Amino acid sequence: xxxxxxxxxxxxxxxxxxxxxxxxxxxxxxxxxxxxxxxxxxxxxxxxxxxxxxxxxxxxxxxxxxxxxxxxxxxxxxxxxxxxxxxxxxxxxxxxxxxxxxxxxxxxxxxxxxxxxxxxxxxxxxxxxxxxxxxxxxxxxxxxxxxxxxxxxxxxxxxxxxxxxxxxxxxxxxxxxxxxxxxxxxxxxxxxxxxxxxxxxxxxxxxxxxxxxxxxxxxxxxxxxxxxxxxxxxxxxxxxxxxxxxxxxxxxxxxxxxxxxxxxxxxxxxxxxxxxxxxxxxxxxxxxxxxxxxxxxxxxxxxxxxxxxxxxxxxxxxxxxxxxxxxxxxxxxxxxxxxxxxxxxxxxxxxxxxxxxxxxxxxxxxxxxxxxxxxxxxxxxxxxx
Amino acid sequence: xxxxxxxxxxxxxxxxxxxxxxxxxxxxxxxxxxxxxxxxxxxxxxxxxxxxxxxxxxxxxxxxxxxxxxxxxxxxxxxxxxxxxxxxxxxxxxxxxxxxxxxxxxxxxxxxxxxxxxxxxxxxxxxxxxxxxxxxxxxxxxxxxxxxxxxxxxxxxxxxxxxxxxxxxxxxxxxxxxxxxxxxxxxxxxxxxxxxxxxxxxxxxxxxxxxxxxxxxxxxxxxxxxxxxxxxxxxxxxxxxxxxxxxxxxxxxxxxxxxxxxxxxxxxxxxxxxxxxxxxxxxxxxxxxxxxxxxxxxxxxxxxxxxxxxxxxxxxxxxxxxxxxxxxxxxxxxxxxxxxxxxxxxxxxxxxxxxxxxxxxxxxxxxxxxxxxxxxxxxxxxxxx
Numbered sequence: 034x035x036x037x038x039x040x041x042x043x044x045x046x047x048x049x050x051x052x053x054x055x056x057x058x059x060x061x062x063x064x065x066x067x068x069x070x071x072x073x074x075x076x077x078x079x080x081x082x083x084x085x086x087x088x089x090x091x092x093x094x095x096x097x098x099x100x101x102x103x104x105x106x107x108x109x110x111x112x113x114x115x116x117x118x119x120x121x122x123x124x125x126x127x128x129x130x131x132x133x134x135x136x137x138x139x140x141x142x143x144x145x146x147x148x149x150x151x152x153x154x155x156x157x158x159x160x161x162x163x164x165x166x167x168x169x170x171x172x173x174x175x176x177x178x179x180x181x182x183x184x185x186x187x188x189x190x191x192x193x194x195x196x197x198x199x200x201x202x203x204x205x206x207x208x209x210x211x212x213x214x215x216x217x218x219x220x221x222x223x224x225x226x227x228x229x230x231x232x233x234x235x236x237x238x239x240x241x242x243x244x245x246x247x248x249x250x251x252x253x254x255x256x257x258x259x260x261x262x263x264x265x266x267x268x269x270x271x272x273x274x275x276x277x278x279x280x281x282x283x284x285x286x287x288x289x290x291x292x293x294x295x296x297x298x299x300x301x302x303x304x305x306x307x308x309x310x311x312x313x314x315x316x317x318x319x320x321x322x323x324x325x326x327x328x329x330x331x332x333x334x335x336x337x338x339x340x341x342x343x344x345x346x347x348x349x350x351x352x353x354x355x356x357x358x359x360x361x362x363x364x365x366x367x368x369x370x371x372x373x374x375x376x377x378x379x380x381x382x383x384x385x386x387x388x389x390x391x392x393x394x395x396x397x398x399x400x401x402x403x404x405x406x407x408x409x410x411x412x413x414x415x416x417x418x
Numbered sequence: 419x420x421x422x423x424x425x426x427x428x429x430x431x432x433x434x435x436x437x438x439x440x441x442x443x444x445x446x447x448x449x450x451x452x453x454x455x456x457x458x459x460x461x462x463x464x465x466x467x468x469x470x471x472x473x474x475x476x477x478x479x480x481x482x483x484x485x486x487x488x489x490x491x492x493x494x495x496x497x498x499x500x501x502x503x504x505x506x507x508x509x510x511x512x513x514x515x516x517x518x519x520x521x522x523x524x525x526x527x528x529x530x531x532x533x534x535x536x537x538x539x540x541x542x543x544x545x546x547x548x549x550x551x552x553x554x555x556x557x558x559x560x561x562x563x564x565x566x567x568x569x570x571x572x573x574x575x576x577x578x579x580x581x582x583x584x585x586x587x588x589x590x591x592x593x594x595x596x597x598x599x600x601x602x603x604x605x606x607x608x609x610x611x612x613x614x615x616x617x618x619x620x621x622x623x624x625x626x627x628x629x630x631x632x633x634x635x636x637x638x639x640x641x642x643x644x645x646x647x648x649x650x651x652x653x654x655x656x657x658x659x660x661x662x663x664x665x666x667x668x669x670x671x672x673x674x675x676x677x678x679x680x681x682x683x684x685x686x687x688x689x690x691x692x693x694x695x696x697x698x699x700x701x702x703x704x705x706x707x708x709x710x711x712x713x714x715x716x717x718x719x720x721x722x723x724x725x726x727x728x729x730x731x732x733x734x735x736x737x738x739x740x741x742x743x744x745x746x747x748x749x750x751x752x753x754x755x756x757x758x759x760x761x762x763x764x765x766x767x768x769x770x771x772x773x774x775x776x777x778x779x780x781x782x783x784x785x786x787x788x789x790x791x792x793x794x795x796x797x798x799x800x801x802x803x
Contacts, residue, residue, distance in 0.1 A: 034659040036433025048421025241656035243640040244663050251632025258628065271626035274419040278629050
């Protein structure tokens with residue numbers, strides 16, 4: 034096991050009706066900016082429940098935060114926060130709204146161009162942030178229990194991750210019934226996102242971190258077990274509760290302690306979203322199977338463990354077991370209704386080359402062994418057509 | 419899944435050499451009381467390492483905290499803390515030293531007789547506490563990452579649990595090499611303690627909490643996998659690291675969310691320690707197998723899941739599988755060198771009756787279904803002779 038530091042101070046209020054505790058979690062004299070997305074919360078009753086529980090607070094609203102939240106949009110909220118001296122942010126939505134709130138929280142107090150704190154990627158760049166809380170409406174990114182976010186910039190077609198310990202939500206309210214009315218596509222993308230969050234922290238090389246491995250496998254097994262049911266029975270409380278908790282546990286840091294992490298699938302996926310606007314979960318479902326095939330030698334021991342423990346594969350050669358496990362992984366994504374090939378999204382080789390060029394010009398080498406250069410990324414992308 | 423609240427703000431510094439970060443974790447102007455146990459840390463070098471990293475702080479020492487820490491001993495430390503205005507506590511030791519420090523932290527600021535805050539068992543009784551940190555030297559109780567403790571009183575032969583959110587350590591340093599020189603008995607007792615912490619949160623009734631179940635099973639599987647090796651190879655770093663992390667994860671609250679908990683084995687065990695001075699782990703190893711047999715009807719579904727997933731038992735009738743799983747559990751304890759019968763400790767029926775009388779006079783009904791009354795506890799104890 035590698036040495037590590039771990040801390041996660043987020044207070045989780047989980048379950049049906051937990052919104053009733055919202056008012057106790059925000060300082061009494063706070064000026065609150067409540068942020069949300071496209072407005073679905075105004076149709077499904079969540080907006081009304083939140084506002085009813087914000088009675089007595091000074092509340093500003095900022096709606097319209099889009100999927101893959103945009104720097105250009107968020108900077109308008111930053112201006113409002115500065116003008117109205119907002120001192121508490123309440124994000125009501127999924128990962129995009131939460132990540133957006135984290136950006137607003139840090140950017141409001143950032144001196145200079147806030148895009149720099151995203152591009153530089155160093156937590157130390159963020160010295161102060163507005164405290165924030167969250168009401169989650171979509172299980173997927175884990176943003177409700179971590180200190181990071183991902184922001185896109187339209188003008189440059191870029192998408193980057195950022196973070197700081199100052200950006201842990203003070204609390205997150207997780208009510209599984211709030212996910213009942215989600216479109217099926219978003220549920221499927223959320224399942225893939227959580228699944229790949231786990232594989233990024235698990236399918237690397239062994240470090241004798243036995244509990245971490247078992248816990249990663251436990252989340253994957255749970256997602257495989259409940260994924261199809263989460264799609265077919267949107268109002269099955271226990272299924273949606275297990276999905277929500279799986280997504281939160283997948284990226285709150287606890288399964289990452291003492292182990293190497295990969296994140297190559299996410300880094301490639303971010304470029305695909307930035308250039309083509311593909312949903313985040315879709316990009317991961319396309320890239321992961323081919324990335325695992327390309328790196329199957331360096332990931333061999335963990336892939337074999339994955340094949341046995343997660344998919345119950347026992348017979349056949351090592352190559353065969355690994356191949357089966359990767360195939361079952363892709364099948365799982367497809368059963369959720371996700372198209373796992375670029376051609377199914379109308380994207381061909383020509384269009385993919387700018388991504389390879391981006392990695393080449395940055396000279397990035399990614400993955401747990403820093404073994405994926407632009408040439409290998411090209412192979413992964415071409416094989417995914 | 420049941421509704422729940424979860425928060426755990428403890429900062430974990432894990433790994434070899436992490437003691438070097440101790441000085442950064444304590445406020446610069448603090449008056450520190452450093453507490454420890456019987457003095458083994460003065461033989462194995464840990465004392466010197468801690469003191470070297472406390473240079474520049476105003477430090478008082480309080481040694482001699484015994485296993486199952488005693489109210490009578492701890493009150494002397496409380497007096498010292500009051501007199502010297504101690505404003506940071508550093509516990510260096512295992513669960514007893516940590517639990518003792520938690521008592522000192524709360525009792526120093528308690529108005530009235532501090533035993534009352536233990537007897538009443540209500541977290542609200544504790545309104546203020548000295549902040550504390552820990553350097554762990556024995557993997558067992560999980561006290562390094564939770565907000566509870568257990569204290570004994572010699573004069574009344576009582577042993578009770580207490581807790582408050584104010585008693586989470588600010589940080590805990592977990593260096594697996596610090597456990598190398600432990601006596602084998604303490605290692606074995608620690609493994610049993612962690613194992614039973616998990617079963618208390620897992621072997622109850624199903625609430626469709628899939629990740630929690632998988633994570634509980636993952637800790638149990640890990641303890642079974644590494645337990646014997648932890649005994650035979652005391653200086654195997656990875657084994658000791660996995661044991662330490664298993665023990666911490668077993669009782670930091672994360673596997674308890676959304677599920678019922680039992681704690682009957684612990685409550686009975688505390689009485690056995692209070693009356694006979696048996697080590698905590700030993701009492702659990704004696705009680706658990708018979709408690710599981712006595713409650714096998716109400717725990718049936720989870721016991722079957724335990725038999726299959728943790729012990730890999732597939733054939734036979736339901737009764738047979740449950741019986742096998744309980745037998746394998748007791749064998750696991752015995753392989754660690756623990757005597758799992760009262761007769762092996764020279765204790766017979768006569769001596770056990772006062773415990774039954776205690777439960778009868780308190781009219782306690784314990785277990786996740788509050789189904790264990792004094793009569794059932796008598797049966798469990800008699801069958802364990």
